[in-house]
Amino acid sequence: MPLDLDPAIFRAVATTIVPEASALDSQGWRDVDAAIEALLRDRPESLKRQLRLFLRAIEWLPVVRYGRPFTRLGPAERTRMLAHLENDPIQKVRVGFWGLRTIVLAGYYGRPGAAQAIGYAADPRGWEALR
Amino acid sequence: MKRLSYDIVIVGSGAGGGTVAQELSPLCRQGARIVVLEKGPRLRDDEFTGHELEMAAALYGASGGFLTSDGTMTLAFGCAYGGSTVVYTGTSLPPPERVIRTWNVSGLTHADLECRARKFMAENNVHLLEDSLINENNKLFVAGCRELGYDARQFPVNVKGCRGSSLCNLGCPNQAKQGTDRVQLPRAERNGVEVVTRCQVLRIGEKTLTARVGAKPAGAKGDPSPWEPGDYQVDAKIVVLCAGAVNTPALMLRSGLGGRLPRLGFGFTTHPAFIMVAERARPITNFVGHPKSYYVDQFVESDHFVLETCMYFPFITAKSMAGFGEPHSAFMRAFPRLQMILVLACDKADNYNRVAIDKGGQPVVHYRFQPAAIHGLIRGAITSAKIFFAAGAVRVHMPVARNTTVEASDAARLDDIATKAEFKPGKLPVSAAHLQGGCAMGAGASDSVTDSYGRVHGLPWLFVADASLFPDSLEINPYVTIMALADRVAQRVREEAPALL
Numbered sequence: 001m002p003l004d005l006d007p008a009i010f011r012a013v014a015t016t017i018v019p020e021a022s023a024l025d026s027q028g029w030r031d032v033d034a035a036i037e038a039l040l041r042d043r044p045e046s047l048k049r050q051l052r053l054f055l056r057a058i059e060w061l062p063v064v065r066y067g068r069p070f071t072r073l074g075p076a077e078r079t080r081m082l083a084h085l086e087n088d089p090i091q092k093v094r095v096g097f098w099g100l101r102t103i104v105l106a107g108y109y110g111r112p113g114a115a116q117a118i119g120y121a122a123d124p125r126g127w128e129a130l131r
Numbered sequence: 132m133k134r135l136s137y138d139i140v141i142v143g144s145g146a147g148g149g150t151v152a153q154e155l156s157p158l159c160r161q162g163a164r165i166v167v168l169e170k171g172p173r174l175r176d177d178e179f180t181g182h183e184l185e186m187a188a189a190l191y192g193a194s195g196g197f198l199t200s201d202g203t204m205t206l207a208f209g210c211a212y213g214g215s216t217v218v219y220t221g222t223s224l225p226p227p228e229r230v231i232r233t234w235n236v237s238g239l240t241h242a243d244l245e246c247r248a249r250k251f252m253a254e255n256n257v258h259l260l261e262d263s264l265i266n267e268n269n270k271l272f273v274a275g276c277r278e279l280g281y282d283a284r285q286f287p288v289n290v291k292g293c294r295g296s297s298l299c300n301l302g303c304p305n306q307a308k309q310g311t312d313r314v315q316l317p318r319a320e321r322n323g324v325e326v327v328t329r330c331q332v333l334r335i336g337e338k339t340l341t342a343r344v345g346a347k348p349a350g351a352k353g354d355p356s357p358w359e360p361g362d363y364q365v366d367a368k369i370v371v372l373c374a375g376a377v378n379t380p381a382l383m384l385r386s387g388l389g390g391r392l393p394r395l396g397f398g399f400t401t402h403p404a405f406i407m408v409a410e411r412a413r414p415i416t417n418f419v420g421h422p423k424s425y426y427v428d429q430f431v432e433s434d435h436f437v438l439e440t441c442m443y444f445p446f447i448t449a450k451s452m453a454g455f456g457e458p459h460s461a462f463m464r465a466f467p468r469l470q471m472i473l474v475l476a477c478d479k480a481d482n483y484n485r486v487a488i489d490k491g492g493q494p495v496v497h498y499r500f501q502p503a504a505i506h507g508l509i510r511g512a513i514t515s516a517k518i519f520f521a522a523g524a525v526r527v528h529m530p531v532a533r534n535t536t537v538e539a540s541d542a543a544r545l546d547d548i549a550t551k552a553e554f555k556p557g558k559l560p561v562s563a564a565h566l567q568g569g570c571a572m573g574a575g576a577s578d579s580v581t582d583s584y585g586r587v588h589g590l591p592w593l594f595v596a597d598a599s600l601f602p603d604s605l606e607i608n609p610y611v612t613i614m615a616l617a618d619r620v621a622q623r624v625r626e627e628a629p630a631l632l
Contacts, residue, residue: 017455035184039194079456086455086558094557095202102196102450109445109463110184119467120445122418124181124304126295127264130419 005052009059012071016078017104020117032107039106051103054096058085132341132362137164138632139624140340140367142332142382144169145214146613147597147620148373149311150251152319152326154621158628159323166365167316168330168342170374172353173212179304183444186301189352190218195447197377199498203556204403206496207564208375211302211353212328213312215375215564219610220299220423221289221308222439223257225249226605226612234602236572238583239619247615255289255309264295266420268470271411272440273425275522281514283425286439295420297442329356330363332374333492335386338592340365368632369592369624371585372570373617376599380486380569381494383580383587391589392580396487398480398571399496400604401563403504405474405512406443406451408528409519414467417442423473430514431477431606435507438515439608441473451560453530461536462528470519474511475565478504480603486569500561505554508561513545530559565609570599585620592631596620 014032015022024032040048059070062081066073070081085097108114115121123129139155141148144167152167159165174189187195192210199206209215225248231241276283289309296304306313320326327344334341346360347353372379380396389395422442430436443451445466452459462469478484478501487495500508509531516527520542527537529545531553541548573579576588585600587593596617598609605612624631 017459019457019460038184038188039196043193043196082455087555091201091203091555091557094555098557099202101455105449106184106446109449112182115183115445118445118463119414120418122181122297122444124179124294124296124298126293126297126305126419128294130416 005055006059008071009055012078013055013058013082013100014104014108016075016082017101018108021108028111028113031111031113035110036103036107039103039110050096051099054100132364134364134366136366137166138367139163139165139369139371140365141165141167141371141373142340143214143373143375143378143597144212144311144316144326145209145373145375145597146216146311146610147617148371149213149216149315149319150614150617151371151373151596151621152324153315154618155624156319156322156324158625163628163632165323166325166327167319168332168365169212169326169328170331171209171211171328172347172351173326173328174302174353176306178352179302181296181298181301181304183301183446185352190302199496201556203561204401204498205562206377206401206566207562208377208566212326213310213316216310216610217302217312218300219310219608220421221310222286222423222608223252223255223289223611224287224607225252226615227607230606236583236602237574239572243619244612244615247618248611251611251614251618252287252289255314256291257287257289259285259287260290260293260421260424264293264420265424266295266417267415268417268422268442269420269424269440271415271470271522272472272518275518276427278521279517281427281518282429283427285425286423288421290421293421297418297420297422299422301444325357327356327358328354330358332382335370335382335593338367338370340367340370369594371594371596371620371624373597375597376566376569377486377494377496379595379597379599381488381492383570384486384488385492392576392587394571394576394578395580396485396569397482398568398602399484399486399498400478400480400567400601401498402475402565402604403478403500403508403561403563404476405508405530405561406441406448407472407474407512407515407519408448408452408462409470409516409524410462410465410526411468411470411523412525415470417467417469417471428607430510434510435477435503436511436514437475437477437606438511438518439473439475441471443471451562452528452535453558453560454535458536470522470524472515472518474508474515476504476507476511477604477606480568480571500556505551509549509551509554513549516545516549517542565605567598567601567604567609570595571602572600573602584623585616586623594620594624
């Protein structure tokens with residue numbers, strides 16, 4: 001698991017950000033993890049620590065509002081929860097969500113399988129490959 | 132620590148460093164020893180695969196994800212043999228007369244820069260692509276502009292044998308783009324200049340540099356450095372810094388030059404950008420063909436923005452749209468039907484936006500969005516949406532809106548939908564790749580860092596030759612202007628070589 005994140009929390013957040021991720025099999029998740037690992041390999045330890053803390057906060061913040069952690073919320077409640085963070089009046093909270101969203105998007109859309117699924121097929125041969 | 136001695140050391144190998152290396156290389160025939168120290172790797176031609184994450188990791192600083200200090204903007208800059216010229220789209224415009232005049236640098240004229248710019252445009256095979264190579268993403272931009280009465284102009288580009296891979300920003304897999312990695316650096320090397328990759332300059336002292344050569348990481352792309360891994364002291368009679376608008380000021384600051392140069396790091400501008408995305412009813416040619424063929428610059432003076440065509444890759448596209456969940460995914464699933472426009476806001480040099488360093492000497496960029504840049508981003512986003520709809524798009528992703536999906540039926544309400552109230556830094560996907568300023572040219576140390584020939588005030592052996600020289604935003608794509616300025620710096624070094632070497 002990238003960053004030693006709790007897989008259950010990370011996947012609950014990831015599938016809220018990219019609903020298609022719910023259909024990933026275990027190999028698909030390994031590809032997501034590998035893409036994120038590669039992306040963060042040379043990043044400062046402080047950044048990784050912040051991401052871990054932010055993810056943990058996402059798990060427990062809903063207890064105040066919904067009486068249960070993020071992983072036990074339904075899809076609509078999860079979406080509302082993340083939308084609150086994305087629009088939070090405090091810039092640092094918005095930036096934290098932005099960072100987490102970025103690594104989820106990198107993990108999901110950085111996989112060759114995702115490019116194929118959305119019909120992205122750029123080819124070094126360019127026009128020749130199209131003909 | 133190993134100790135080496137050269138006559139001239141050039142730090143960085145992009146538009147600035149590659150140009151200086153070529154223009155000084157004739158001195159090698161007279162016995163001068165010249166070396167270029169480049170932090171990034173040198174890739175073999177067959178290593179340019181076009182795979183998004185692996186190429187970003189191989190060719191960009193911080194894998195393309197360098198963030199400003201408050202985390203609200205991503206800065207992209209190349210870190211490889213050829214610097215950012217490996218990862219730009221090759222769009223080649225000479226410096227605008229109006230901008231150079233407002234820079235008001237004593238001794239710097241537009242006529243001189245234009246003349247030098249034209250020399251490099253010819254050298255780099257700059258030309259207009261023929262119509263048969265223009266894809267529909269670009270043609271629809273022109274059609275939308277025409278419908279609205281906007282003046283869409285074609286970008287001259289520096290390609291030779293372009294196959295239309297659309298992968299320019301991941302390094303051309305066909306070596307068609309004529310960056311310094313293809314033109315100036317190989318010529319400099321043939322003339323006797325050494326290029327040492329994987330070599331980071333840690334500090335500069337009085338006519339000496341401390342540098343660290345890294346080992347090639349396991350599984351990484353690129354050749355090992357020609358120098359053994361380890362620390363080096365490199366003595367030099369002349370040093371030319373061309374590490375870019377983030378790393379040149381940072382290197383000078385961690386070398387203790389901030390005290391004698393109070394403007395060092397200040398005046399940083401970036402052209403903060405939105406990537407606008409629209410969905411069409413049917414697939415178009417978008418991820419084939421040169422991605423950036425047209426632009427509109429008629430709104431620079433009135434509304435502070437430029438529009439350019441563009442086409443990005445899955446992760447960058449996903450990251451560049453605001454929001455998440457189903458509305459976001461719906462645009463991603465429509466990839467073969469997507470049209471894209473890049474909005475570049477024209478920010479101005481001020482007293483806040485600057486390059487600094489942290490306790491470890493690493494670069495930190497402090498950046499706040501100015502009211503004019505916010506206005507430029509919002510008006511640019513609205514104007515892009517109008518162009519999309521005028522060209523037949525069915526919906527547009529609007530980053531500065533409460534509901535980011537705007538249907539064609541709402542096209543008349545764009546001014547009400549995209550508002551300043553929705554401009555929330557940290558939520559918005561703002562990125563920038565035109566990093567400028569930090570070592571501005573000017574009259575003296577109280578108002579600038581170098582003179583108009585890039586010589587650092589008070590240090591006759593130290594020069595700067597990259598985008599950090601810009602005293603303010605260039606308001607267009609900068610690489611040709613960087614080459615023109617670097618050519619001036621090289622001229623001054625050649626003129627003074629007899630005295631300095």
